[in-house]
Amino acid sequence: MSMTDTIHAKLTQQFAPLHLEVIDESQLHHGHAGWREGGETHFRVRIATRNFDGMSRVAQHRAVMQALDDELKASVHALAIEVLPPGSI
Template identity: 80%
Template sequence: MSATDTIKAKLAAQFAPAFLDVIDESNKHFGHAGWREGGETHFRVRIATRHFDGMSRVAQHRAVMDVLDAELKDKVHALAIEVLPADGPWE
């Protein structure tokens, strides 16, 4: 399973998001620290879920990072997290 698929599966299972987009941005980081041939090192996660209602932005990001702990320790060098409103709109 690719890192992209693993990230999607883990976040979907944990948070049941109304919207989830996992974008591999590794190509934008060619030659930077953590970049590897084949990509899957730099990601952007866009997620909307009621699970985050009432949580601070820091707590939301920690929750995502906790779920992806193994990936962050192994293959993923960088992760940008965008928490969107649970009821949309999403672009």
């Protein structure tokens, strides 16, 4: 399973999102810290979920980071998180 698929599966299981995009942006970071041949090191997540209702932006980001803790410790170097309001989808 690719890292994109792993991230998508974990966030879907944890947050039951109304909208979820997992974008591998590794190619944009060629030669930068953490980049590896083959990519799957730098990701952007766009997520909309009711699970974040009432949470601060910091708490939302922490929840995503916690859900992906193993991946961030093992192989994902960077993760950009965009939380979208559920009504915007």
